[in-house]
Amino acid sequence: MKRVVSVGFVLMVAFTPVFAGGQGEAGADDGPLELTFWTSHTPPDSITLAAMVDAYNASQQAVRVEMVQVPGSETDVAQLMTAVRGGTGPDIYMLDRFTVAQRAAAGVLEDLTEVMEAVDPALPDAYIPYAWQETQFQGRTYALPFDTDARVLYYNRRMIAEAGIDPAILDSANGPITLEQAREIARAIDQTDADGNYTQVGFIPYDIQFSQGWHYTWGFNFGGRFADLDAGRVTPTDPGVVAGFEFVRDWAADMDPQRVQTFISTYAPPNTPTQQNAFLTERVAMKVSGDWVLKWLEQFTPDLDYGVTYIPVPTSGAQPSTWAGGWALVVPTGSDHVEEAFDFMRWFAGEPGQRMYTEGTAHLPTYAQLMNDDALFDGDHEFFRASLAFASSRPPLPVGALYWDALTRAFSSVTLQQEDPATVLQQVYDEVQPQLDQFLPLQ
Amino acid sequence: MGIIRGRNLRNGLLFVSPWIFGFIAFQVYPIFYSLRLSFTRYSGFGPPTPIGLDNFRRLFSDPLLWKAAYNTLYYTALAVPIGVVVAIVLALAMNQKVREVAVYRALLYVPSILPIFALSFVWVVFSNPRYGLLNHLSRLVGLPVIDWIGDPRWSKLSLVLLAQLGAGGPALIFLAGLRAIPTELFESAEIDGAGPIRRFFRITLPLITPVILYDIILGLSLGLQVFTQAYVIASTGPNTMVGPDNSLMFYVLYVYRNAFQFSQMGYASALVWVLFMVSLALALIVFRWAKSWVHYEIE
Amino acid sequence: MHTSSFTANRVSAKRYVTTGIVPRVILVLMCTLFALPFYWMIVTSLKGSTELTVFPPTLWPRDPVWRNYRDAVLFIPFLRFFMNSVILAAGATIGAVLSNSVIAYGFSRIPWKGRDILFYIAIATVFIPFPITLVALFDIFARLGWINTYLPLIVPAFFGNAFHMFLIRQFLMGISHDLSDAARIDGAGELMIFSRIILPLMKPALAVVAIFAAVNAWNDFLSPLIYLQTQELYPLSIGLQFFRAEHNIAFSLLMAASTLVVIPIIVLFIFFQRYFVEGITIGAIKG
Known part of the structure; x- marks a missing residue:
């Protein structure tokens, strides 16, 4: 027994460096300053990000950035939160831009206003205005905008043709089809097996598992407004938003919500x-999704015969809609190298970085000058660039992620449980507005 | 004598002092510390701001909290009785007098020590409506195909079934209970003409009631803290819901999200205190209720 | 004679059916039921990417892809995660063995006032859902600067665990006091009695505790999820979870990795079967 105990102590001592591991790496030597950059992006996008980091490292001698892929998603930043709280956070993090205000309010982000003004006071003008606005909280700058994106309708020509419909009617040159038309096409494509379960479907407009059929997609599509920034209110019960929710409810009812769910959990x-x-x-056969899918199709299914067009509209002749999101670069609280991190961010979110990213991933740049560079947009990618002209964006609220x-919850109870849109959206208001009240007035 | 008693007290306390320290540092202090935090707004960054009872008021207008509480109680209410019955059935089977019984015991027990994070992955693949074995077998014998994870009506039961893979642990405890029953009791009952079913309800069941109580209390505690399965199976990706229609949003998962995703440590502390009170209350109720049916004496 | 032997045969045959065949059939059925998910895990782990989406699913891989195992190990930093899991399990095990042996001694071999009350308090904590301390402990460990280290996962193991203490105490209560009383008369102190007499006798109970502590640490998910943020420190529980989310791992690779996670525990079980069974049963009944 004694032997076991003493072995135990030896092990303890041996592992002490491990136990204390990750506690910050001292850089007293003369090498370049080491910065850590965390992203929750996954391949294929993260592959381009890694190439960009390499390019930045090669472009100068003073700083070496190491990119680390961490778990997380658009609104799940638990790894960042816990790390920053524990004093082991990164120097740069890539955050979903519409949540910047909320994370800044929580105290997780460094205020970059002073650094920016010292380096380049004209920087805000270099970016698309809505993207810049999303980096602000109470009049201060907490991020630099990275990419943006747009949502369109992808359609599979083969599947539509096999259902006896000429896919040419979906051609974007003809303008958007109506939701009514989309429903007819979709019905013709739906197939079920002996159990009555779908084996292929035409279109699930509200799917968020493999497409981008979000509440914002359909709320904007029906002309809805999600917030009144001047009044400091969220407006989920806006008639347009309610109409969007009613549309998906009816569509779900028509397909049988549970069968759709089974289709999703099968495939x-x-x-x-x-x-x-x-x-x-x-x-x-059809799905609403963003520009990044272009690269997926190119990489995984180059033979798939698809097209892109406008998201179908409620009434014939209505203006098409879409919305734009995107990411931002931030410096988490506690970084000792805000200035160096900012220099990296300026490169990464600036002309050289965003150019590489647009080429590599088919996302859209927020760096205004790049939007005019025709060489960056070929084929279907051009359609996405043009879509930005009529794109909406989510209201930049300090409760953005919560909202x-x-x-999302209300949307799913409307589709899956067929609950009344007006009622559940009122509940959204009751839940979110009191949290927003803490931050009034919004600037 | 007094000297010995004093020395024993000193030595005794000295020997158990690691536990006393750990108990205070890792249990008592955190529980009261979170009570303090529950009256504040605290993001984890900067000092906590006192806000009185706001967090507790917010509990009532937080629809997701009620959903999480409902899901957790629903899960526990299914998992505890099903768990007890399955464990007893397994124990009865493990108690059969066949020569190679040790092999069966091992096979039935092993799944209970396997990591739930890996079993959860297995469950996703196993229960897929189309490609999973479970539904393939249902199809073969003409049972309806069920979307075990994707259908909010079934998803919680599905996790209860997954938890039954762990029934081998409690089953061994029941087995020990069964083997502690004197065989003469069965012999005399058999002479009196009692059949096996009657013998089970008249002799076996009453005598293992203490184990049942233990299993219920433990199951209650485990049910209220269910987390990993739901996290692994349903809490990833851009979809911020846990399971279809949040049907797998459990209480501890909601605490985790509030504390570590939304940086609302104050509100999370209030949630934790509610959980503490509810689990204490439930345990007391069960102990109370148990007085009427647990037999402690083996005559 | 002839007839009676015939009836006797019939009786014993009937007996054999009820006591020999029926239980076996039931047991085999139960074991099959419990084995099905694992069977499926292994079958899926050996399927190629096209066979994964064949309907109806194939019950045995047509062409087993053993490569999946190699890929799973290479694709994920599997060995690193594995070693981290081993380190965490070793740390927790050492802590559990050291602390609980001492504590259980104090709770069973020395008579002192208040001992039993304190012990019942300790036992009662088994039933408190651990996540109750989650938020506050994180905050406390963050203030100590312990985030993203193994300290929050290992240090608490050095301060006893109610269930483990209980196991050892039950065991020690069954050991006669003669030897220790004799030593006491010879003037030995408690520390001496503990280390020279009781500790060697305790070995079987300590083995049980060591095994349970190791398995629990191996299976732990929530604590590493909260306390560890860098990949180099992830144990298998977290590493597997995140790698699948980040790298588009196919189900076959995920199942191969899951198989590899499960195997060490099965091996441990095969070697220490006796202790698993003893641990569970000591725990329940004598209490």
């Missing part, structure tokens, strides 16, 4: 890899 269960995306495996989550 797009939790943990599905990208190459098994239901549109890529040709289980679904998103509450809307």
Whole structure:
């Protein structure tokens, strides 16, 4: 026994460096300053990000940035929160831009206003205005805008033709089709097996598992407004938003919400890899999604015959809609190298970085000058660039992520449980508004 | 004598002092520390701001909290009785007098020590409506195909079924209980003409009631803290809900999100205190209720 | 004679059916039921990417892809995660063995006032859901600068665990006091009695505690999820979870990795079967 105990102590001593590991790396030597950059992006986008980091490191001698992929998603930043709280956070983090105000309010982000003004006071003008606005909280700058994106309708020509419909009617040159038309096409494509379960479907407008059929997509599509910034209110009960929710409820009812859910958990269960995306495996003929899917199609299913067009509109002749999101670069609280981090961010979110990213991932730049560079946009990518002209964006609220989550819940209870849109959206208001009240007036 | 008693007290306390220290540092202090935090707004960054009872008021207008509480109680209410019954059935089977019984015991027990984070992955694949074995077998025998994870009506039961893979642990405890029953009791009952079913309800069941109580209390505690399965199966990706229609949003998961995703440590502390009170209350109720049916004496 | 032997045979045959065949059939059925998910795990782990989406699913891989195992290990920093899990399990085990042996001695071999009350308090803590301390402990460990280290995962193991203490105490209560009383008369102190007499006798109970502590640490998910943020420190529980989310791991690789996670525990079980069973049963009944 004694032997076991003493072995135990030896092990303890041996592992002490491990126990204390990750506690900050001293850089007293003459090498370049080491900065850590965390992103929750996954391949294929993260591959381009890594190439950009390499390019930055090669461009100068003073700083070496190391990129680390961390778990997380758009609104899940638990790894960042816990690390920053523990004093082991990164120097730069890539954050979903519409949540910048909320994270700044929580105290997780460094205020970059002074650094920016010292380096380049004209920087705000270099970016698309809505993207810049999303980096602000109470009049201060907490981020630099990175990419943006737009949502369109992807359609599978083969599947539509096999259902006896000429896919040419979806051609974007003809303008948007109506939701009514979309419903007819979709019905013709739906197929079920002996159990009555779908084996292929035409279109699930509200799917968020393998497409981008979010509440914002349909709320904007029906002309809805999600917040009144001047009055400091969220407006989930806006008639347009309610109409968008009613539309998805009716669509779900028509398809049978539970059968749709079963389709999703069969062909797009939790943990599905990208190459098994239901549109890529040709289980679904139409989906709303963003520019990044262009690269997926190119990489995983180069033979798939698809097209992109406007998101179908409620009434014939209505203006098409879409919305733009995107990411931002921030410096988490506690970084000792805000200035060096900012220099990296300026490169990464500036002309050289965003150019590489646009080329590599088919996302859209927020760096205004790049939007005019025709060489960056070829083929279907051009359609996305043009879509930005009529794109909406989510209101930049200090409760952005909370609002998103509450809307997501309401959306699912409307589609899956067929609850009344006006009622659940009122609940969203009751839940979110008191949290927003803490930050009034909004600047 | 007094000297010995004093020395024993000193030595005794000295020997158990690591536990006393750990108990205070890792249990008592954090519980009261979170009570203090529950009256504040605290993001984890900067000092906590006192806000009185606001966090507790917010509990009532937080629809997701009620959903999480409902889901957790629903899960526990299913998992505890099903768990007890399955464990007893397993124990009865493990108690059969066949020569190679040790092999069966091992096979039934092993799943209970396997990591739930890995079993959860297995469950996703196993229960897939189309490609999973579970539904394939249902299809073969003509049972309806069920979307075990994707259907909010079934998803919680599905996790209860997953938890039954762990029934081998409690089953061994029941087995020990069964083997402690004197065989003469069965022999005399058999002479009196009692069949096996009657013998089970008249002799076996009453005599293992203490184990049942233990299992219920432990199951209650485990049910209220269910986390990993739901996290692994349903809490990833851009979809911020846990399971379809949040049907797998459990209480501790909600605490985790508030504390570590939304940086609302104050509100999370209030949530934790509610959980503490509810679990204490439930345990007391069960102990109370148990007085009427637990037999402690083996005559 | 002839007839009676015939009836006797019939009786014993009937007996054999009820006591020999029926229980076996039931047991085999139960074991099959419990084994099905694991069977499926292994089958899926050996399927190629096209066979994964064949309907109806194939019950045995047509062409087993053993490569999946190699890929799973290479694709994920599997060995690193594995070693981290081993380190965490070793730390927790050492802590559990050291602390609980001492504490259980104090709770069973020395008579002192208040001992039993304190012990019942300790036992009662088993039933408190651990996440109650989650938020506050994180905050406390953050103030200590322990985030993203193994300290919050290992240090608490050095301060006893109610269940483990209980196991050892039950065991020690069954050991006669003769030897220790004799030593006391010879003037030995408690520390001497503990280390020279009781500790060697305790070995079987300590083995049980060591095994349970190791398995629990191996299976732990929530604590590493909260306390560890860098990949180099992840144990398998977290590493597997995040790698699947970040790298589009196919189900076959995920199942291969899951199989590899499960195997060490099964091996441990095969070697220490006796202790698992003893641990559980000591725990329940004598209490």
